Amino acid sequence: MATRLNHWLWNEMEIWDLHCHLSGVPGNTPEARLDKLLEYADRFGVARLCVYMGMEWAYDPSPEKLRDDNDQVLRALKHRPDRVLGFVYLNPKHIEASLHELDRCVRDGPMVGVKLWVAQRCNTPELDPIIARATELKAVIFQHTWLKITGNLPGESTPMDLAELAARHPKAALICGHSGGDWERGLRAIRPCQNVYADLAGGDPTAGLTEMAVRELGAERVIYGSDIGGRSFASQLAKVYGAEIPQKTKALILGANLKRLLQPILKDKGIKA
Amino acid sequence: MRPGLFTRRRFLGLASAASGAAVLRCETVSAPRHARTASALVDVNVSLSQWPLRRLALSNTTGLVAKLRGNNVISAWAGTFDGLLHKDLAGVNARLTHECQRNGRGVLRPFGSINPMLPDWEEELRRCADEHRMPGIRLHPNYHGYSLSDPNFARLLKLAAERRLIVQLALVMEDERMMHPLLQARPVDTAPLAGLVKQMPSLRLVLLNALRTLRAKPLLDLIAAGNVFVEISMLEGIGGVGNLLQQVPSTRVLFGSHAPLFYFESSLFKLRESPLSDEQMRNIRAANARTLAAAFQRRTML
Ligand SMILES: [Zn+2]
Numbered sequence: 001m002a003t004r005l006n007h008w009l010w011n012e013m014e015i016w017d018l019h020c021h022l023s024g025v026p027g028n029t030p031e032a033r034l035d036k037l038l039e040y041a042d043r044f045g046v047a048r049l050c051v052y053m054g055m056e057w058a059y060d061p062s063p064e065k066l067r068d069d070n071d072q073v074l075r076a077l078k079h080r081p082d083r084v085l086g087f088v089y090l091n092p093k094h095i096e097a098s099l100h101e102l103d104r105c106v107r108d109g110p111m112v113g114v115k116l117w118v119a120q121r122c123n124t125p126e127l128d129p130i131i132a133r134a135t136e137l138k139a140v141i142f143q144h145t146w147l148k149i150t151g152n153l154p155g156e157s158t159p160m161d162l163a164e165l166a167a168r169h170p171k172a173a174l175i176c177g178h179s180g181g182d183w184e185r186g187l188r189a190i191r192p193c194q195n196v197y198a199d200l201a202g203g204d205p206t207a208g209l210t211e212m213a214v215r216e217l218g219a220e221r222v223i224y225g226s227d228i229g230g231r232s233f234a235s236q237l238a239k240v241y242g243a244e245i246p247q248k249t250k251a252l253i254l255g256a257n258l259k260r261l262l263q264p265i266l267k268d269k270g271i272k273a
Numbered sequence: 274m275r276p277g278l279f280t281r282r283r284f285l286g287l288a289s290a291a292s293g294a295a296v297l298r299c300e301t302v303s304a305p306r307h308a309r310t311a312s313a314l315v316d317v318n319v320s321l322s323q324w325p326l327r328r329l330a331l332s333n334t335t336g337l338v339a340k341l342r343g344n345n346v347i348s349a350w351a352g353t354f355d356g357l358l359h360k361d362l363a364g365v366n367a368r369l370t371h372e373c374q375r376n377g378r379g380v381l382r383p384f385g386s387i388n389p390m391l392p393d394w395e396e397e398l399r400r401c402a403d404e405h406r407m408p409g410i411r412l413h414p415n416y417h418g419y420s421l422s423d424p425n426f427a428r429l430l431k432l433a434a435e436r437r438l439i440v441q442l443a444l445v446m447e448d449e450r451m452m453h454p455l456l457q458a459r460p461v462d463t464a465p466l467a468g469l470v471k472q473m474p475s476l477r478l479v480l481l482n483a484l485r486t487l488r489a490k491p492l493l494d495l496i497a498a499g500n501v502f503v504e505i506s507m508l509e510g511i512g513g514v515g516n517l518l519q520q521v522p523s524t525r526v527l528f529g530s531h532a533p534l535f536y537f538e539s540s541l542f543k544l545r546e547s548p549l550s551d552e553q554m555r556n557i558r559a560a561n562a563r564t565l566a567a568a569f570q571r572r573t574m575l
Contacts, residue, residue, distance in 0.1 A: 024510060024511065025511055036511075037511070040511055040512055040546060043545060043546060044542070044545070044546070146450070147451075148450040148451070149449075149450060149451065149452055149453075149454055149457065150449060150450050181450060181451055182450070182451040183451075184327075203448065203451070204447065204448050204507070204535065205535045205536045205538075205539035206447065206448075206534065206535060206536075207329050207330060207331070207532070207533055207534060207535060207536050208327055208328075208329060208330065211330070228511050229510060229511040230509065230510065231509050231510070231511075232508075232509055232510060232511060232512075232513050232542075232543060232546055233511070233542070233546055234513070234539060234540075234541075234542030234543040234545065234546040235509060235539040235542070235543070237538075237542055238535075238536040238537075238538035238539035238541075238542050239536060239539075241536075241538050241542075242536030242537060242538035242539070243536070244330050
């Protein structure tokens with residue numbers, strides 16, 4: 001069915017989703033939740049899901065919690081290696097444990113990226129060894145960011161923080177989660193950083209987001225993601241399908257850019273894309 | 274075909290949304306006429322004029338109407354962004370009516386803005402009903418600076434119900450985390466609403482942009498209180514419409530896009546994301562809105 005829908009509706013583009021979670025999805029195990037995610041993904045012909053973090057989230061996870069979360073993603077990966085790509089969840093407050101998890105899940109395991117959330121702001125020096133090591137391993141680094149007029153969480157990064165980090169690590173492939181939430185400011189903050197990509201996921205499907213991202217960053221630096229299960233595939237895919245941009249730009253955003261970004265590590269791991 | 278998956282006919286109807294895919298457009302054009310009719314949509318949440326903080330691609334009426342018609346929207350209930358901040362709402366509502374007539378191509382139905390904090394707002398309500406012959410009105414309490422426990426609000430609901438006007442109440446217009454620092458309009462607190470609704474059995478209330486902040490028991494209590502409807506523009510989560518319908522009868526759920534502030538495709542794709550029965554799909558796409566609007570037509574015939 002997925003193939004047929006693909007052929008009818010989304011036939012010109014292979015869709016890869018940069019931003020998926022096991023939380024907010026029905027099911028008692030990572031495998032069951034992944035199956036559910038894929039059931040919905042198939043309704044839109046989404047071929048690959050990048051999955052990170054466990055079934056229940058912690059803002060400031062302990063080393064044990066990190067390991068648990070990553071184990072859940074590893075289970076999902078093992079269940080459907082043909083459909084899932086895994087990012088390892090790390091916490092810069094626990095550097096040793098994070099570097100260990102990075103080795104376990106990326107160097108010695110099947111994961112291809114790093115996820116950093118809201119434990120610690122990303123401009124702090126604690127991130128440097130993590131970013132350096134991830135870059136050696138050719139892993140892409142996804143950093144959540146948001147600029148909230150209602151106030152950020154204490155450890156929550158802004159796109160400006162990410163720009164600082166990017167300047168210290170020009171060879172790292174960094175992704176600006178949610179394009180900063182308040183994307184009209186967030187996109188500006190990362191505009192000068194050629195190694196920072198914009199994640200379209202997780203905010204309202206506000207018209208103009210994708211057009212501005214393409215205008216200011218160039219089509220190659222913009223990547224579709226859903227932030228499912230908290231959001232819907234529908235609202236997030238609409239940001240690309242509804243945007244007034246050329247078809248070939250939509251194809252870049254929906255899959256080709258992410259594929260290109262992951263190509264070195266996929267190749268190293270022998271993952272066919 | 275497994276249950277829950279789309280029948281070809283229904284798929285073709287929905288799919289006219291996917292302006293992206295060339296193949297699809299061909300299939301839609303060749304779809305039988307009855308398929309296209311069955312897929313008609315009523316969009317209860319669009320707005321005309323300029324969003325104050327951003328230029329929107331579809332802020333010109335012609336462009337918006339073309340987008341709507343291209344996606345099988347046969348009727349769209351249109352408020353106006355001018356109603357948020359302008360004080361001369363008499364002018365705002367007259368322009369809205371004129372614009373719907375002039376550029377609406379038979380699709381746009383005007384829903385005027387009423388601010389019960391302004392002097393002589395009752396005259397505004399009268400004009401909306403008698404002069405502009407609107408099916409309903411749209412309220413923005415968080416931009417107009419009143420709470421739902423204000424006696425003027427209760428009076429407004431009562432008068433609107435007497436005139437058989439549909440009342441649309443927008444709980445929020447955008448994510449409060451990214452509002453302009455000088456224009457932070459927090460979501461409307463709906464706590465007093467269920468009590469008011471219970472006292473007005475003839476009131477028909479449509480909550481716009483409600484489902485991000487209004488959930489679970491407060492939502493169910495409100496739905497149970499009277500003729501209360503919700504639309505799906507701010508509904509989120511995986512399989513959102515399906516989840517909603519496990520709690521709320523499909524007869525109370527309407528299709529709303531919040532275009533042009535939101536990409537129109539967002540709500541459209543939500544109907545695709547959840548496996549829905551034919552009846553649920555029919556109700557949400559158009560039937561419920563048509564039933565609501567029919568009461569208005571009876572009023573204009575009187
Ligand atoms: Zn996320």
